[in-house]
Amino acid sequence: MEFHSNSTVFHCDVVGSDAHTxxxxxxxxxxxxxxxxxxxVDGTFGRGGHSRLILERLEKTGRLIALDRDxxxxxxxxxxxxxxxSVSHNSFSKIQEVLGQFHVDRVDGILLDLGVSSPQLEDASRGFSFRLDGLLDMRMDMSQGQTAAEWLASASEAHLEEVLxxxxEERFAKQxxxxxxAARARQPMVTTHQLATLVATIVHARGRENKQxxxxxxxxxxxxxxxxxLENLSLALPQCVQMLNPGGRLVVISFHSLEDRIVKRFMRQLASSDGMPRKLPLRANEVRLLSRQxxxxxxxxxxxxxxxxxxxxRARSAVMRVAERINRT
Known part of the structure; x- marks a missing residue:
């Protein structure tokens, strides 16, 4: 197999796997x-469930390229x-660049499985889970970027509220x-339990009680x-369409409304000319409109x-949307 880390190519055979549904x-x-x-392309390899099944359906002449930040x-x-x-250590927001590194011009299908994997949630050291006590990290790629603890220590109150x-979509973002x-002025907020306990106190005090x-x-x-x-998803979607052969499929699985909204609007916008204009013959501007579909x-x-x-x-919030490339105009 081939392994790309940024622009460097490695050939390697490493044994190991993690349980993941x-x-x-x-x-x-x-x-x-x-x-x-x-x-x-499997744009989010995770623990390889989708990739392995795709490989089962490919013949010797087939090819699968996977990406992941983790x-x-x-x-x-x-x-x-x-x-x-082949696999590349990159975000799917760089899918066009990665495919260029593998000398691939067009592909027949791209899968994006968004969100966090079970192994990431179940590893306390990653800081993704409010159920497990660990350091507030939350980075998909722990080799770079700001940790959650570092951001919480420096962000202004207004910025914190805006992000939440x-x-x-937190109703009590301001509180x-x-x-x-106030809490970080007394002591640094560095663990998941510190943050989860603080939030629970505020939310319960405001009267929101539900199963979540x-x-x-x-x-x-x-x-x-x-x-x-969300920014990476917005960057990736146009690249995915551009890299698809006619008849190629884009499949996206999202896990919350913000992601799904972006995917739904994007796909609908590029499929918005799916019907012929009511009046014929076609005028020039109508022909141009159809050519953008x-x-x-x-x-x-x-x-x-x-x-x-x-x-x-964890599957309960998943939504999958599918679209097919119809031309290369």
């Missing part, structure tokens, strides 16, 4: 409509000893931001902001079934 495994790979000799995920990817498989409101600033952990929205907001998840929506949004949610509760 892949959400919408069969549905996502089925949606790609894998051609045995095609070229595909060094732990890359260690798992490096264990796949398969000449058809915009990325977590939580004020409490964080009170710290869910705060942790989500900080993680999304630090890792620039690049996607065809494939079916409706797909969600996990009751059995999958029961066996894997």
């Amino acid at each position: 892949t959400v919408l495994l069969q549905e996502a790979v089925d949606a790609l409509a894998v051609k045995p000799g095609g070229t595909y 060094p732990a995920a890359l260690a798992v990817a490096q264990a796949i000893d398969d000449r058809r498989f 409101r915009n990325y977590g 939580i931001a004020r409490a964080i600033v 952990n009170p710290a869910t929205r705060t942790f989500q907001a900080i993680r999304i902001y630090l890792n620039q998840e 690049t996607l065809r929506l494939v079916g409706k949004a797909i969600r996990p079934g009751a059995n999958e949610v029961e066996s894997n509760p």
Whole structure:
């Protein structure tokens, strides 16, 4: 297999894997409509569930390129000893650049499985989970960038409130931001339990009681902001469409409304000229409008079934959308 870290190429055979239940495994790979000799991209390798199933459906002439920011995920990817498989240590927001490094001009399908993987949540040292006590890190790539603890120590109250409101849709963003600033003046906020306990105190005091952990929205907001998840998604989607062959599929699995909103609007916008104008013959501006149509929506949004949610509760918020490239204008 090939391994790219930025612009350097390595050939390696490393053994190892982590247990992880892949959400919408069969549905996502089925949606790609894998051609045995095609070229595909798994933009979020994770622990490789989708990648392994794609490889099962490829013949010797097929090819799969995977990307991931998480060094732990890359260690798992490096264990796949398969000449058809290549992996790059990069965000999917750089998909065009990465494919260029592998000398690939167009592909037949791209899969993006967004969000956080179970191994990331279950590793206390990563700081993603409010259930486990660990250092507030929250970086997808722990080799670079600011940790959550560092950001919480320096962000202004106004910025804290903005992030919690915009990325977590947190109703009590103002109160939580004020409490964080007051708490850090007494002692540094460096652990997940410190933050989760503080947020729970504020939320319960404000009277919000539901099945969701009170710290869910705060942790989500900080993680999304630090890792620039929405910005990377917005950068990636146009590149994905540009890199698809006609008939190639783009499959995106999202796990919260902010991601899904971006994906839905993007796909609908590029498929917005799906019908012919009512009046014929076509005028020049109508022809130009049709020429901008690049996607065809494939079916409706797909969600996990009751059995999958029961066996894997983290799947309950997943939404999968599929679109097909129809031209290269």
